[in-house]
Amino acid sequence: MKVIPVLDIEQFEHKVPLTDFYSNDLCSHLQKNAAVVNKPHSHNFYLCVLFTKGNGIHEIDFNSYAVSTGSVFFLKPGQTHHWKFTNEPEGYIFFHTQDFYELHFSTSKLEQFPFFYSHKNTPSLNINTNKLAQLAPIYNAINNEYYDNLPYKKQKIASLIHTAYIDLARLYTLKTPTTETNSIAYIETLRALEKEIELNYKTEKSAQFYADRLHITAKHLNRICKATLGKTTTELITERVVLESKRLLVHSKNTMSSISENLGFKDYAYFSKVFKSKTKLTPLEFKKSYQ
Template sequence: MQIVPVLHIEQFKEENALVEFYSNDLCKHLETNRKIVHRPHKHDFFLCVLFEKGNGTHEIDFSSYPINDGSLFFLKPGQTHSWSFNAPPQGYIFFHTQSFFELSVADVKLNQFPFYYSYKNPPHLNLSTSEQGKIATRFKEINVEYQGNGVYKKQKLASLINLTYIDFSRLYAFDVSENTLSSTYLKILSDLEHAIERYYKTEKKAHFYADKLNITTKHLNRVTQTTLGKTTTELITERILLEAKRLIVHSENPLSQVAESLGYEDYAYFSRVFKAKNQTTPLEFKKRYL
């Protein structure tokens, strides 16, 4: 059975380096780790990559994004991604665990930053030439600090990441209301995504998640509609179908077994749900993707 590998930050650990943080020149990173990053994979950490020079495609959870000069990407743990290049890219990459950041930076949570607060927010920015220069300076400073052995290294790296994420947030343009960024709505949305992640294979009704969060179904829908423009049921279904796509493409299981593993004993019904959202049947999707 073929599965999507999950890469752990320890796999990238260099001698005398921090266990929960990693930074490198992008070319060196891709060359050094070519055996483990050459095919679709997941991470158990947060990742940021800047392409100063690049041409190709970056696929994240079955959505494709062009790689150009000034492309900036940020990934949360659990997202499946892969990339292909028309020429060797240039840039920088860094990644870290949640605890590395949140235990070092007081009163700041990663899901407060707009590009991390929901899986539904775009995982990229296209930087202008001037913006790229400023962000590249941040990445270089982080990389220099990581490669060095200065005192308070961990503390400085955490501070640099915080400043970098603030810069990202200022550039991250999206149309939302003030309620979307309120701490209350952010907390509900984050708790909902965690609950869906835990129960989506068996629980598919909005009221189940509302009960888990100790709020009404109506209020939960108000939060999801305000922040993401979608109902709670739509979010649940999207998570199910994302996993379905991963299993259809990256495993050798029969399609009926894929449906059953996601809580659908009737494959015909599962196929109708899949087609209604993707305009193609599971079998057609597998053939087209492969």
């Protein structure tokens, strides 16, 4: 079955001996990798990009976000995206694996930052001119460190990323509605649920399955989902299935029936009914409307 291309860090830079981190100025990155980055694709790493100049659209998982001076975007592994620019952009971009960050900060997790906390939180942020002037030098320092061959290179890069993420998280929480709850236990359970859904959504679609995996009752899991996201467990599972359906419908040449089967539906009619309940369109109607 044809799938959306998943890009790996090692595809982007071979001269710099780091396989878990990559950085570049945005203009150079887009020029060097035009064959892959201008088409819909996903990554197996975390991505952060800062625009110091440029206009256009950044589409992430079928949601369109305006690109302008001061735009910042955060992508988690697995998210599909592509760009459409109306003029040549400038800025900085870096990728890293989860281990690259968390091995240097053993008591910190990427999920602590609101933009990586949940797929339900928006992956974009727009900062003003003053904040851009403060953040751009940090991105520039990350990029310079990446291409220099100095002692403690990884430690310096990780430290700079940590600083950038803290500054961005402060701005994000002020400007962007986020998924939050006062219960740390609820937060941890939601994170665990999202990971379980990611692993099993193609074959397991019952709330009870995920409750069993998390060793809690289905009723309590539903209570957590409602408190943190305002949705039921079943809605979260269905949304993940529908998102993958959209990706395959638009970005692959697979038949409707093969997509349905790949997502664990033995009956295409039922798959179509589930899809339409969330999108108001049949799978075929969605594919045609998107094209």
